[in-house]
Amino acid sequence: xxxYRLLALALTAVTTLVLTGCAGSQSGAxxxxxxxxxxxxxxxxxxxSVRMVTIEGTQSGVGTVAGGVxxxxxxxxxxxGRGSTVGSVLGAxxxxxxxxxxxxxxNKKDGLEITIKLxxxxxxxxxxxxxxQFRAGERVRVLSGSGATRVSH
Numbered sequence: 001x002x003x004y005r006l007l008a009l010a011l012t013a014v015t016t017l018v019l020t021g022c023a024g025s026q027s028g029a030x031x032x033x034x035x036x037x038x039x040x041x042x043x044x045x046x047x048x049s050v051r052m053v054t055i056e057g058t059q060s061g062v063g064t065v066a067g068g069v070x071x072x073x074x075x076x077x078x079x080x081g082r083g084s085t086v087g088s089v090l091g092a093x094x095x096x097x098x099x100x101x102x103x104x105x106x107n108k109k110d111g112l113e114i115t116i117k118l119x120x121x122x123x124x125x126x127x128x129x130x131x132x133q134f135r136a137g138e139r140v141r142v143l144s145g146s147g148a149t150r151v152s153h
Contacts, residue, residue: 040145045118047138055111114151116142126151
């Protein structure tokens with residue numbers, strides 16, 4: 001029985017580490033390895049408006065699976081025979097639902113939808129993490145390339 005508890009604790013720790021590692025950044029200041037050493041197209045413009053948004057968390061399935069495993073192990077400690085089997089199944093279902101919710105909530109971030117009037121007259125909107133503040137009327141740079149667009153001062 002003690003080994004089940006240790007296994008559940010270990011799985012919880014591994015799940016936490018995996019979920020933390022899955023949280024990708026959509027920051028204007030963060031670049032993925034594939035985005036480095038590549039040319040980016042730079043356009044200048046003026047911020048028209050800024051709106052707070054929520055960037056949804058990822059749902060890779062890792063939280064569901066890990067939660068299901070931990071729940072099944074915990075549930076199997078309930079009763080004996082059929083009671084243990086029922087507890088294991090219910091624990092897996094409840095653990096999976098909880099794991100999915102935890103994964104999504106852990107990765108949810110505050111973001112900004114920045115509407116910009118480019119010097120060319122074109123109006124665009126870029127959404128990114130709210131790690132830098134922008135105000136209407138500010139002059140900004142819009143960098144595009146490698147499948148990403150970001151706004152910076």
